[in-house]
Amino acid sequence: MTELNEKSLNTLEYRKITEQLAAHAVCEDAKELARGLMPVTSLTEVMLRLTETEDAVKLAGKKGSPGFAEIRSVDTALKRADKGAALSLRELLDVAYILKTTRRLQEYMDDNMNGLSIKELFSGLEADRFVEGKIDSAIISEEEVSDNASPALASIRRKISRSLENAREVLQRLIRSQQNHKYLQEPIITMRGDRYVVPVKSEYRSEIPGLVHDTSGSGSTLFVEPMPVVEANNELRMLRAEEQKEIERILFELSSDVSNITEKIRKDYTIIVRLDFIFSKAKYAYAIKATRPIMNDKGIIDLRRSRHPLIDPAKVVPTNISLGGDYTTLVITGPNTGGKTVTLKTIGLLTLMAEAGLFVPCADESRLSVFDNVFCDIGDEQSIEQSLSTFSSHMTNIVKIINEVDRDSLVLFDELGAGTDPVEGATLAISILERVKAFGAKTAATTHYAELKVYALKTPGVENASCEFDVETLKPTYKLLIGIPGKSNAFAISSKLGLDDDIISRARSLIGSESLRFEEVLSDLEAKRQAMEKQRDEAEHMKTEIARMKSEIEEQRKKFDLSREKEIEKARNEAKRVLASSKRFYENMVSELEDIRRQKEKEDFESRLNSAKKSLKAGIKQLDDTIDPVENKEDDYKLPRALRVGDVVRFKKLNKEADVLTLPDDKGDITVRAGLIKTKVNISDVVLVEKERVTVNGAGMKSLRSTSSKIDRDVTLELDLRGKMVDESEIEIDSFLDGAVMNGLSTVTIIHGKGTGALRAGVHSYLKGHPHVRSFRLGVYGEGESGVTIVELK
Numbered sequence: 081m082t083e084l085n086e087k088s089l090n091t092l093e094y095r096k097i098t099e100q101l102a103a104h105a106v107c108e109d110a111k112e113l114a115r116g117l118m119p120v121t122s123l124t125e126v127m128l129r130l131t132e133t134e135d136a137v138k139l140a141g142k143k144g145s146p147g148f149a150e151i152r153s154v155d156t157a158l159k160r161a162d163k164g165a166a167l168s169l170r171e172l173l174d175v176a177y178i179l180k181t182t183r184r185l186q187e188y189m190d191d192n193m194n195g196l197s198i199k200e201l202f203s204g205l206e207a208d209r210f211v212e213g214k215i216d217s218a219i220i221s222e223e224e225v226s227d228n229a230s231p232a233l234a235s236i237r238r239k240i241s242r243s244l245e246n247a248r249e250v251l252q253r254l255i256r257s258q259q260n261h262k263y264l265q266e267p268i269i270t271m272r273g274d275r276y277v278v279p280v281k282s283e284y285r286s287e288i289p290g291l292v293h294d295t296s297g298s299g300s301t302l303f304v305e306p307m308p309v310v311e312a313n314n315e316l317r318m319l320r321a322e323e324q325k326e327i328e329r330i331l332f333e334l335s336s337d338v339s340n341i342t343e344k345i346r347k348d349y350t351i352i353v354r355l356d357f358i359f360s361k362a363k364y365a366y367a368i369k370a371t372r373p374i375m376n377d378k379g380i381i382d383l384r385r386s387r388h389p390l391i392d393p394a395k396v397v398p399t400n401i402s403l404g405g406d407y408t409t410l411v412i413t414g415p416n417t418g419g420k421t422v423t424l425k426t427i428g429l430l431t432l433m434a435e436a437g438l439f440v441p442c443a444d445e446s447r448l449s450v451f452d453n454v455f456c457d458i459g460d461e462q463s464i465e466q467s468l469s470t471f472s473s474h475m476t477n478i479v480k481i482i483n484e485v486d487r488d489s490l491v492l493f494d495e496l497g498a499g500t501d502p503v504e505g506a507t508l509a510i511s512i513l514e515r516v517k518a519f520g521a522k523t524a525a526t527t528h529y530a531e532l533k534v535y536a537l538k539t540p541g542v543e544n545a546s547c548e549f550d551v552e553t554l555k556p557t558y559k560l561l562i563g564i565p566g567k568s569n570a571f572a573i574s575s576k577l578g579l580d581d582d583i584i585s586r587a588r589s590l591i592g593s594e595s596l597r598f599e600e601v602l603s604d605l606e607a608k609r610q611a612m613e614k615q616r617d618e619a620e621h622m623k624t625e626i627a628r629m630k631s632e633i634e635e636q637r638k639k640f641d642l643s644r645e646k647e648i649e650k651a652r653n654e655a656k657r658v659l660a661s662s663k664r665f666y667e668n669m670v671s672e673l674e675d676i677r678r679q680k681e682k683e684d685f686e687s688r689l690n691s692a693k694k695s696l697k698a699g700i701k702q703l704d705d706t707i708d709p710v711e712n713k714e715d716d717y718k719l720p721r722a723l724r725v726g727d728v729v730r731f732k733k734l735n736k737e738a739d740v741l742t743l744p745d746d747k748g749d750i751t752v753r754a755g756l757i758k759t760k761v762n763i764s765d766v767v768l769v770e771k772e773r774v775t776v777n778g779a780g781m782k783s784l785r786s787t788s789s790k791i792d793r794d795v796t797l798e799l800d801l802r803g804k805m806v807d808e809s810e811i812e813i814d815s816f817l818d819g820a821v822m823n824g825l826s827t828v829t830i831i832h833g834k835g836t837g838a839l840r841a842g843v844h845s846y847l848k849g850h851p852h853v854r855s856f857r858l859g860v861y862g863e864g865e866s867g868v869t870i871v872e873l874k
Contacts, residue, residue, distance in 0.1 A: 107352070158346060211341060485516055
């Protein structure tokens with residue numbers, strides 16, 4: 081990288097981006113990769129990097145980012161293991177962390193990765209559960225080895241525990257002894273080195289036989305190891321030596337296991353660091369709400385709602401920027417603090433980010449180009465040490481740029497030509513832009529000079545742009561307006577701030593007439609632009625509102641279609657039920673009339689015939705009510721006869737049935753009972769309920785007779801279908817369920833037997849679509865089990 085490009089990285093604050101990226105990585109080496117990330121100039125390489133980032137963004141969006149542990153490099157430890165050295169507990173734990181992270185990343189991999197570029201990285205991971213498990217079970221922390229590390233270690237530690245207990249018991253007896261209290265400085269047990277001792281007063285040294293291991297500073301206390309515990313302490317020392325020896329053996333064994341897979345561990349570590357770095361790019365993209373730009377190598381930049389990533393998201397104003405298509409040079413004008421410099425930095429920084437393989441904070445379909453060089457002259461470059469003025473410093477930088485610029489360069493000039501005489505500065509700025517344009521470079525330059533606005537208007541391939549400024553509020557809007565030169569707001573701002581009108585008028589008179597006309601044209605253009613902007617916003621709002629209304633209408637249409645289908649299906653089921661009911665009624669009447677015909681010689685023939693006529697009439701009325709429900713006729717309804725105590729009526733408005741308890745009074749009010757509730761109601765508000773049910777007479781013939789809603793004694797709770805065919809059973813089931821519903825039953829039993837299961841399957845199939853059935857199930861133990869079906873009615 082050239083000195084100028086390195087300078088551009090610093091000027092555009094690219095290093096701050098890589099620091100933010102590093103904060104999203106987990107392991108230190110991945111952070112270093114992020115900090116060292118540099119832009120590249122190959123379109124192919126840029127596309128590969130962006131695809132890598134995009135794959136990680138997709139996976140993180142679907143599954144969340146994989147869990148990366150804070151693993152460390154173990155290369156030094158692996159080299160020692162290869163030479164047969166025993167690794168430390170810390171080093172072995174670091175190896176285990178790498179193996180564990182490898183296993184978790186393998187578990188993260190699934191079919192969702194098919195076609196992703198980073199799948200190859202995941203596929204290159206090689207976990208080793210055996211070594212990972214051995215280290216995990218053997219090492220608790222970097223200071224402690226587990227008892228589970230080996231049976232020998234567990235045995236030694238049990239012996240140590242017993243020896244400690246024995247030694248403490250001896251010492252406890254010694255210090256609890258009343259005889260010894262006067263010999264001890266304090267009745268406590270302490271340690272010197274790895275030996276248990278008690279504090280003995282120096283004058284009673286001979287009273288507590290043992291070995292002296294230490295003396296207090298004053299010499300008044302001796303720390304004595306009593307003779308009875310010397311042997312126990314010696315045994316403890318031997319056992320601890322054995323323990324240490326066994327730990328060293330375990331560490332050598334684990335280190336040997338590690339040495340067998342060092343290449344695998346190195347490879348896993350490299351892949352983990354790489355994946356951590358790649359997913360840090362995805363996390364950063366989510367953090368700054370960035371998207372993948374469409375890349376090219378033609379110098380075309382088209383940023384939509386772009387935002388500078390280092391500006392507070394709550395304060396940054398998205399802006400559209402384009403360069404390199406119809407024009408190669410962009411001249412940006414506008415007031416100070418209006419956002420001109422931010423615009424330049426946004427162009428340059430987003431270009432560098434994209435070349436590094438990072439997503440950029442802008443809207444979808446934004447385009448950026450790969451450039452061989454990004455040159456910039458931004459900010460005050462005055463150098464006291466070199467005795468350079470601001471102008472001289474800028475010009476020194478510009479000379480270097482012109483010496484290196486070519487057609488594959490992006491050049492950014494801030495306040496080009498400033499710092500010297502305005503006339504000379506403006507003409508010099510135009511000449512510099514012409515030279516850079518002649519090289520074919522893509523250039524964006526900010527300026528205050530009106531001459532550059534005219535130059536941009538007259539010169540093909542050069543375009544004006546301005547940073548919008550609200551004169552009313554005296555605040556910039558930070559919007560970049562392509563194709564519109566910035567208007568000088570000095571007079572308007574001065575007037576708003578209270579400068580005397582005479583002074584402003586005098587200033588105007590000192591300006592040439594052409595400059596005034598130019599400013600007036602700009603003012604007129606700006607007014608028209610703002611009006612068109614307002615109309616466009618209103619049209620956009622209307623478009624959005626129309627789209628919303630269209631969506632609502634479409635949603636309502638879908639709901640209507642769904643409701644219509646449901647109603648059609650409901651009507652279809654109801655028609656099937658009516659048809660089945662009509663069929664049963666017909667069959668019952670044929671059976672009844674056939675029975676009457678055979679008994680026409682009997683004395684009660686006439687009464688039976690009249691009864692059949694009444695039944696026929698009632699049945700026809702019931703079918704008529706089914707097809708044309710009484711709810712639609714109840715406004716003109718009249719009781720067919722006088723009410724009697726015990727009749728069942730239904731409230732018109734509540735659609736709930738009740739029993740008649742008293743006859744109508746003078747006002748037509750009756751007392752009824754609905755469940756546990758008694759109430760008064762007028763007869764004009766009720767409908768007489770006359771239900772029909774099927775009974776079996778003594779001769780085994782079916783007949784229809786009137787009944788109330790109360791359960792008759794003839795009603796049965798079971799229907800036995802054993803030995804019948806499925807078609808025959810359906811008719812009986814329908815009749816049985818009708819009778820059960822009319823008599824207020826909530827649960828009934830259908831007996832079909834176990835057999836081959838064909839009858840049971842037919843019964844269940846028929847029950848599924850029956851309008852009276854809420855649910856059904858097979859019987860349990862005590863109910864008949866799978867030989868019966870328990871039906872819950874609606």
